[in-house]
Amino acid sequence: MGRIQLKQVTKSFGDVEVIPPLDLTIEDGEFTVFVGPSGCGKSTLLRLIAGLEDITSGHIEIDGKDATDVVPAKRGLAMVFQSYALYPHMSVRKNIAFPMKMAGMDKAEQDRRIEAAAKALNLTDYLDRRPGQLSGGQRQRVAIGRAIVREPAAFLFDEPLSNLDAALRVGMRMEISELHKKLDTTMIYVTHDQVEAMTMADKIVVLQAGVIEQVGSPLELYHSPRNTFVAGFIGSPKMNLIGGAEAQKHGAHTIGVRPEHIDVVDADAGEWTGTVGVAEHLGSDTFFHINGTGLADTITVRAPGEVSFNHGDPIGLNPRAELIHKFDAQGLRIE
């Protein structure tokens, strides 16, 4: 079980309020991702749930019980840190055994769980090595192993993949997703990478300056962002946000069009026209950054890989009318 509720939680460091009153419920078994730019308070929020920071006011409940004043060790949560935070003077086996040793678990049971975790995480051959002798990906697995063996009510991940190279990150992302499906335990995952958020989450919590901008499934956030911040943050490449006369034509203060919802045509056939600035050829897709449209500094368009325009070519753009997002002067979505 692992249902976590935050009720009117706030956090201040000195006079600076980093989290204004915040309510959030994370359901049992859910994979929740906190995402936002650096300094948005997502890690602080995670540390408040973990109990590593004291909340300034409000309540945290875990499975219906008030955990506000419970020490980290007694909350039944396991955490995986960005730096892995392995104990460098202990072997992998002892690292994984540490939380069980602290819980006073019986030795045979400890060994059984270590073997099971090592097998699941491909660490069997490394159990007697020290963390210093492992690669980054292996260290990350040990950190996860140390979290699994406790059978916690929930896992907390604090940007666990940001120290890994790109290829390894994709692999570990899938391993963590598989782990979640297998264990069916609540997971809270902090990242600044919206791709990680989109691919892994059941529920995404978008944060900015300690405030929750929107909570929803990845596709909800993609299809109906509640405001311009979420619209610009979720999706890659970023949504084009256009103001001025063009927006007024649609009865809005700002309109947003995703790069993949604009069709590329010849210059004379386009609703909008401009010249190609940078063309990024990814093979499967091509990203065009278009200048001189008079709408925004650059308009980004995602076109099929075989579409061929070069730097300086005039180009025509047709946004798909039914997929244009409209926002009012406060940046809020207009339905």
Place this chain on the structure above:
Amino acid sequence: MARAVKTQRKLINTAVAWAIGLVIFFPILWTILTSFKTEAQAIASPPIFLGFDWTLENYAIVQERSDYMRFLWNSVIIAGGSTLLGLIVAVPAAWSMAFVPSKRTKDILLWMLSTKMLPAVGVLYPIYLICIELGVLDNRVALVVILMLINLPIIVWMLYTYFREIPGEILEAARMDGATLKEELLYILTPMAIPGIASTMLLNFILAWNEAFWTLNLTAVDAAPLTAFIASYSSPEGLFFAKLSAASTMAIAPILILGWFSQKQLVRGLTFGAVK
């Protein structure tokens, strides 16, 4: 081509390093050599480097005339005692400054270091008077306390820089894993800090062992350590270089041997935090 230059450079660097090392070590080597000479050969001009009649007679005389073991024992007690007492005070101080720093932590550290800028002789008079007043002149316990206080800033600084290198996330991980404060200290912090504590201990022991100003000024017979033992061979009866050298060699031998076997620890301790 580039490689040739590199090798040449390496050779020059090595030669320079050896030369500097020899210059620094030469006085000690000369002392050791002189201790095996007769008094006449010791002051011979031009000096004799190796071609003299090796003799152990100086050592025999020194041993006969003064009780080397008593001085040695005093040195061990004073250096060891002040080191242990210093650690008992400095470890908690450095922990709290490294892991729960306050707004004034930096100021406190700087203030502690500033006490080392004061010449020792500046406080000799008050400390001497206090010792007389308390009746602890020529007393080992008093010296243990004084030397501990003298070296405390260095111990706290060394431990502080060492503890600061231990990442806070590891301690937080231990807390999440269910370790109590006691278990966190016992299973995580101390094992990780042992190299730092060991090198600090070693350096402080050497500093206290070699300390001469306070030991000479505050001891006479009962509490006199090896530094006083050497000094007793220098003046009143005229210059007996060979015997003085023998006494010096006997005084520095224990610490030299200790230093030799713990070189790695010492260098690590001294350069810690220097390369970041």
